Amino acid sequence: MKDTGTRVSTLWIVVMFSMVFADILGMMIPGVLQAMSAGQVGVPVTQGLLLGFAILLEIPIAMIFLSRTLQPGANRWTNTVAAVVTSVFVVGGGSPYLHYYFFAAVEVACMALIVWFVWARRGPEAAA
Numbered sequence: 001m002k003d004t005g006t007r008v009s010t011l012w013i014v015v016m017f018s019m020v021f022a023d024i025l026g027m028m029i030p031g032v033l034q035a036m037s038a039g040q041v042g043v044p045v046t047q048g049l050l051l052g053f054a055i056l057l058e059i060p061i062a063m064i065f066l067s068r069t070l071q072p073g074a075n076r077w078t079n080t081v082a083a084v085v086t087s088v089f090v091v092g093g094g095s096p097y098l099h100y101y102f103f104a105a106v107e108v109a110c111m112a113l114i115v116w117f118v119w120a121r122r123g124p125e126a127a128a
Contacts, residue, residue, distance in 0.1 A: 004117055005075070008079060009067040009068050012060050014106070015060045015086065016060040022100055022107075025103075026095060026099075026100065029097065067079060076119060079115065080119075084115075
């Protein structure tokens, strides 16, 4: 897997699955599903809030494709911005549970690697 786009895309897949499974495990905490169904998630659940979360969660999904298709310059900046925004979302939206700390650490480490890969590119890919 020497192609940067493939490496970065694969890391976005890891980030996406980690986000999904962190949320799934979070729903197993006693009382969480009942609170969610009652609209009690710390802030009022509105269509706008859900749309905002949907947009933030779509970033890693879109980056799986974009990492493989964007030109190197656009790829660097798009991946960097996406990694920073997603990292802020992961850290800022966290919960105080060990499983979440673990997943958040994996996600942030993957996004740091993504930024490193897109900026440390060498060879013919970088010249394009």
